[in-house]
Amino acid sequence: MSIRHSLLALLQGQPRYGYELRSEFEERTGAAWPLNIGQVYTTLDRLERDGLVSKxxxxxxxxxxxxITDAGVAEVDAWFEDAVERGNPPRNEIAIKLAxxxxxxxVDPSAVxxxxxxxxxxALQDxxxxxxxASAGQRPADTAWLLVLDSLIFQAEAEVRWLDLCEARMVQAQGRNHSN
Known part of the structure; x- marks a missing residue:
């Protein structure tokens, strides 16, 4: 997740200080990915160093x-125009644990x-x-949170389906081991 670009995008609306940026980010994403305030100020320092924001x-x-500076506007515009690359997948602790x-x-993989x-x-139920x-009294500001929730729901659904597949593979592997 690009905190750098997220902060720049939020600064396009109006100038803000660090705590406002953190609050605005968490409000728009439903605090699904809480920001450490130190991370916000470190990122702002780097953005200033790079000429993308000014105090x-x-x-x-x-x-x-x-x-945000003109260079910052160009940077965030390019971020929105470019697709997110799917190169190196992020580490998946569950997949690592099961592997x-x-x-x-x-270790009993079935219990895991x-x-x-x-x-x-x-999590899916939550x-x-x-x-x-959020849908019941949907306001325009809720749309951002609904998009995040939809993403989290799809990820949780996919994870449950993947776990079902893992379990089926375990049963299949046990069947092969018993027939040998």
Whole structure:
């Protein structure tokens, strides 16, 4: 996830200080990916160094206000125009855990699958309930949160289907091992 580009995009609306950017990011994404305020200010420092934002003084309350530069606008415009590359997939802890579980003698991969399925189904239920709640009184600001929820729902559904496939493969592998 590009915090850099997200902060630039938020600055296109109006100049803001770090805590405002963090709050606005979390509001628009439903806090699905909470930001550490230190990360926000470190990123703002780098953006300033790179000439993509500038400091506009403070807001009178001691907060340094940042605004986007023309170079920053061009950077965020390019980010929105370019598709997200699917090169190196991010590490998937569940896949790593299962890959190791099936190769270690003292681990029951079926128990790992079942435990994860329970967590994944609970998450799917929670996301689905949150989506129903957000849809009930949908305001324009809810659209961003609904998009995030849809993504999380699809990911959880895919994870449950993948776990079902893993379980079927385990059964299939056990059948081969017993016939040998």
């Amino acid at each position: 506009d003084g403070d807001d009178g309350g001691g907060h340094v206000v940042y605004s 190791l579980a099936v190769t270690l003698p003292d 699958i079942q435990s994860q399925r329970e967590v994944s189904l609970r 996301y689905t309930q949150a989506r129903k709640a």
